[in-house]
Amino acid sequence: MxxxxxxxxxxxxxxxxxxxxxxxxxxxxxxxxxxxxxxxxxxxxxxxxxxxxxxxxxxxxxxxxxxxxxxxxxxxxxxxxxxxxxxxxxxxxxNGGALCAAILPRIAAAGAAYGGGAEGAGQTVVVDYSSPNIAKPFHTGHLMTTVLGASLVRIYRALGYRVVGVNHLGDWGTQCGYQFLAWQRADPQEREKQLAARGIDYLVDLYVGINAPAKELAELKEKLLDKNVALQPDCRKELETAIAALEPQVAETDRRARELFKQLEDGDAELRALWERMRVRTLEVLQLSYDRLGVKFESTDGEGFFEPFLKPMIAELKQKGVLVQSEGAWVIELAEPGAKKKAPPFIVVKSDGATKYETRDLAAAIYRKQTYDFAQNLYVVDVRQGFHFSGLFKALEKCGYPWAKDCRHVSYGLMQIKEGDATLPMTTRGGRMIPLSELLDRMVGIVRGIVDEKNPTLPSERKAAVAEAVGVGAIVFWIQARRRNSNIVFDWKEATNPDGDTGPYVQYTHARACSILRKHGASIPPNAQLALLAAPAEVQVVKALDEFPRVVRDAAREYEPSMLATWLVQTSRLFNDFYNSHQVLKAESEALRDARLALVDAVRTVLARGLALLGLGAPEEM
RNA sequence: GUCCCCGUAGCUCAGUUGGAUAGAGCGCUGGUUUCCUAAACCGGAGGUCGCAGGUUCGAAUCCUGCCGGGGACGCCA
Structure with a gap:
């Protein structure tokens, strides 16, 4: 211990x-x-x-x-x-005073390291998180995995683990062919400009744009086949004509896209260079948002990185006899002998010979074990992929890897955004999605308005820094304020409510503590008589601080940053109660003032630490 | 059909290795600034913890069944 x-x-x-x-x-x-x-x-x-x-x-x-x-x-x-x-x-x-005197010196001694530990020394945790697909918009769903994953990285690191944060970019597959094709058709100057400025958002545009006819075709066909709608003969004819006109075009696009992807797979130097450029630029632009969230990855090996590992792995698994043929595909059987219902197998190679993301996940897990020798391998991915991951872990077990039990799917629910009276899903069909940078900007803008109103005398650049920390923090805290498996609705107004269970509330409490210390000016007297802290409000705060190390460990064990968020709000409430009922700088005696200063300093230290673990800044004034 | 998650105050959620009278926030309502940031604090109203059984000295928490909501379920990722 x-x-x-x-x-x-x-x-x-x-x-x-x-x-x-x-x-x-x-x-x-x-x-x-x-x-x-x-x-x-x-x-x-x-x-x-x-x-x-x-x-x-x-x-x-x-x-x-x-x-x-x-x-x-x-x-x-x-x-x-x-x-x-x-x-x-x-x-x-x-004896309340004795309790405070027993607890506060430990916090002062540990300082910003309070709550951390060394129990993870010598053990590695791999955290696969964020991992956007370059053909899909980086939206609020990715915000969930990014925020939760980054917190787990920080929490485990605080406990002494070596942590490898992996951004497993979805950068491989037929989608690349489509993007190449669209790229070739785009204006050379414009495409460079767009890629440089928008990164993944542009790649998504390319993909969506070139797929538009195929999507339209699919919709027309659906309409034609819909048994629930009785079509007039002339209407049916019209549909059929439209479909006939689209079909060759779509087929040709698909053929050329697949051809281009095949060329990439076969090592075409020019395409490979383009792919690499798209990949790097995507990461560079994404990093601008990651920076605002305080996120940095140790590895950005995406799906494409594992391509060379697939063939040898498949050969080995076939040789081991784990990979067997079934209905034309190569699969790992997962069915248990005595089970009532046969579990579907884990498909590694499709019947057309192509690999799938299952193949790459398998290779990535093996690679991670070999490269990092992890004690735990975490996948921060939304709850809908639970079936995929349970299959993946079972497959690893069937492959004879005892470390399969160290892999874990850290799932989370879905996020929607409240706009007025409406609740918008983040993936609206055909509707525009809010890009991450825009989401952050909007929140920061809202907070800037509040800062202007509440603290008009603050210098402009300080205001901007506060608005950034509090605005981004409001979103980050909101996501982590509830257990990760619950579906959440983001509410612009509620998230910034400083009276609520919010990031701004905790940040404001921290700023209050800082304010007292700032007004005090001189350094905290080192040998305060802490036993003077015997009032219930004082003892309650100190007892809460004493709980912090345990909460950090609970959060790590359950993969639940929300436990930290809950603790932060409770502790802030206790401190605000103390703040309202007791004077610090004008305490009844100098000795009591010094003791309370020690308490305030401890609160400041631990709140800042807790906020930092969740990825929030802690401005000293706001 | 099978499996997973969820169901606690009007709303959003804590509390689930079993412990006393189930807690916060929002909203509603009443109060607190000659006092360190009122972006705060205090009080009030508001509950068959989805339902029914079971285990236990004791169940929101564990087990079984049911109801309701969401999701997944062989060649998408």
Missing amino acids: SIATEPNPLLKALIARLAAAAKLPQEQVAGLLRPPPKPDMGDYAIPCHALAKARGAKPDQVAIDLAAELALDPALKDIVAALEPAGAFLNVRV
């Missing part, structure tokens, strides 16, 4: 004495200890049901006996303020 997760000295002593009195191992007592339902009932409670069995007495009596026994313990004299049996529970109220 690292220092950070060890109970604070006071709690440790309490646990030791409780364990001795109850004649139980300390770990068990530590596990039983919990906060009472209401803070005014005490600081820690121990349920006595389990103890009652061992003692052969009623739980209520055990609580009473234990209280009497502990009251006589000299080691607890300065620690415990009250021992109150309440039914089957024993409530312990500790």
Whole structure:
């Protein structure tokens, strides 16, 4: 157990004495200890049901006996303020000042590293996240994986793990052929300009544009086949004519696109250079948005990178006998012998001989194990691909890789955006999608208006920095404020509500703490009498800070950054309560002022740290 | 049809390794600025924790069945 997760000295002593009195191992007592339902009932409670069995007495009596026994313990004299049996529970109220004096120095000593640890030393975690497809718009769905993945990277890194963030770019497939073809047809100067300025958005335009006739054709055919609509003969004829006119054109485009992609696969130098250029430029433009989110990848090996690995892998798997032929395709059978319903196989090579993204995922997983020797391999991908990943992991198991159990699909729900009274899905059919940069800009613009209103005297460049941190933070926090599997609706107005469970609320609380320290000017006195911090509001805040290291670990274990967000809001609320009811700079005495300054400094440190782990900035004023 | 996720206050959600009287925010409503940022704080109203069984001293939490919402399910990614 690292220092950070060890109970604070006071709690440790309490646990030791409780364990001795109850004649139980300390770990068990530590596990039983919990906060009472209401803070005014005490600081820690121990349920006595389990103890009652061992003692052969009623739980209520055990609580009473234990209280009497502990009251006589000299080691607890300065620690415990009250021992109150309440039914089957024993409530312990500790000496608040002593508790603060036990907790705050640990935070001051750790500083910005508080909450972190070294338990991950020597272990590697691979996090596959963001991973946009270059034929599809980078929209709010990618924002989810990017935000969640980046937080997991930071959280695991804080715990001492070596973390490899991978942006597994969807940069391979027939789509490339379509994009090449559209590129060839585009004006040479215009296309350069567009690619340089818009990156992936331009590639998507190319793909969508050249696919428009095919899409139209598909829609016409659907209309013709729709049994629910009775078509007039002349209308039917019209449809048939339109289809006949489109069909050769679409077929020709498809043929040429496939041909171009085949050429790329076969190593055509010119196409390869173009592909590389598109890929690099896409990443460069994306990085502009990534920078605003504080995201940086260790690897950008996309699907194309794994192309050379596929043939050898397929050959090896065939030789091993894992890859078998089924209905013309090469598959890994996943069906369990005794299962009621036959699970579909994992298709590695299509019946036309082409590979699929399953093939590349398989190769990528093997590559990652060989290259990084991960302890965990995480895929931050939306929940709809759950079936794919369970298949992938089972397939890896069938291939005989024991590390298949270390792979995990970190799923998340869908995000929609609220516009007025309407709720728009991020992938509207035919409707325009909001590009990421635009989403961020709009939010920052809204926040800039609030800053202008609330803090007009702030210099302009400071305003801009605050608006950026708070605007982007509002979105980033909103996404992480609920458990990742729930579907979320983004609400422009609510996300910036400083009274709500929002990023701006936490950031504002942090700015308040900074403001006090700034007004104080001088450095924090190092040897404050922390035991003076005995008011309930003070003790509640310090106890919350004490919880932080555990919350970081829970968030890592559950892959749930939302746990940090929840903690940040709760702690902010407690601090604001303290702020409102107690003066710091004009405290009753200098000694009390110094102690409160230490508390404020600790709050500032830990809130900033928590925000940073979630990818939010922490402006010192706003 | 099979599998996965979800169902808690009018709305958005915490709480789920089983523990006491189920908590926040929004919205509604009443109050707090000679005081460190009122982008704040405090109070009030608001609940058959989807339904029904079961396990347990104890269930929002675990098990079974059902209802309702979303998603996936052999050659798209």
